[in-house]
Amino acid sequence: MSVEIEVNGIKHKIDAEPETSLLEILRDDLGLTGTKYGCGESQCGACTVLMNGFPIHSCVTQLSDAADSKIVTIEGIEKNGHLHAVQQAFIDEGAMQCGYCVSGMIMAAVGMLNRNPNPNDEEILMRMSGNICRCGSYPRMMAAIKRASRTIRGVK
Template sequence: MSNVTSLHVNGTGRTCDAAPERSLLSVLRDDLALTGAKYGCGEGQCGACTVLVDGVPIRSCQTPVGAIGPQKITTIEGLERDGRLHPLQQALLEVGAFQCAYCASGMIMSGVALLGKNPNPTEPEIIRFMDGNICRCAGYGRIIDAIKLAASAAKGGTQ
C-alpha cells in the first residue's frame, strides 16, 4: 500500500507523506501540527484522541491513516468559525469544566458528535455516549452540565 499523500482536514486539503499503517493521531499531531488531539492510552479506552471522520467520532490512536481516504476529518482546531467558538466550547468555558484539560479536546469532539446526532440529549443519553471519555481531574458533572447548556444555547440562544 502506498503512502498517504493527502487528507481532508478541517475544511481544507492537506498534503502529507505518511506510511498508511501509522495512526491518524500521529499523522495529525506530528505531520500536520494539529496537536489538539492527545495520546492517552493507545487502546481506545480514554477518548483523548477523539476526532470526527465525516461527523462520526473515532479513536484516532487506533485508526490507521490509510483507512481514511477522502473522508472529512474534523479536529478540535476546526471547530471555531470566524473567531466564534462552538457552543459546546463556549459552554465548557462558562461552566468551568476542566482542571488540567488534557482530556478537553477529546471530550469536546465526543460532545460535538453527540449534539450533531441528538441536539437535545437527556442526561442518561449523555452519560451513555460520553462514557468512553476519561477525565481524571474534575467530576464529570460539569461536562454533562456544559453539554446540556450547549444544547439549550443552540436551540434558542443565537437568534
C-alpha cells in the same frame, strides 16, 4: 502510501505507511496538537476527532481508513473567532481542571450533538463514557453539554 485527507476544511496529501495512526499524522505531521494522546488503545477518548461527522478515536484509526475522509479537530470548530457552543459551555461551566481531556471531551460532545441536539441524560452518559477525565470534572462537563444543547436548540 499516499493518502488524501481533508482536515478542518483543508486538503492534505500524506505520504506514510498505511497503518500510521491518524493521531500521529494530525499531531506530528500537521502540527495540530490540540488532539491528545492518552492511551493509544481507544480507552480514554483524549484523541477524539470527527471523521465524516462522527466522533472517532484517532489513536486507533489507521491512515488508510481515513483516506478521502473529512476530519474535524478541536482546532476546526471555532468559526471566525466565535467559539462553538460546546467550547463556550465548557468555559461557562468551568468544566475542567488540568484540561488535558478537554479537546476529546468537546469533540465527542460536538459529534453527539450533531446527531441529536437534545440528548437525554442516559444518552449523554452512553456517548461520553468513552472519554476519561481523571480530574473528575464530570458533573460540570455534564452541565456544559446540557448548556450547549440548549444553546444549539435556541432554548434558555
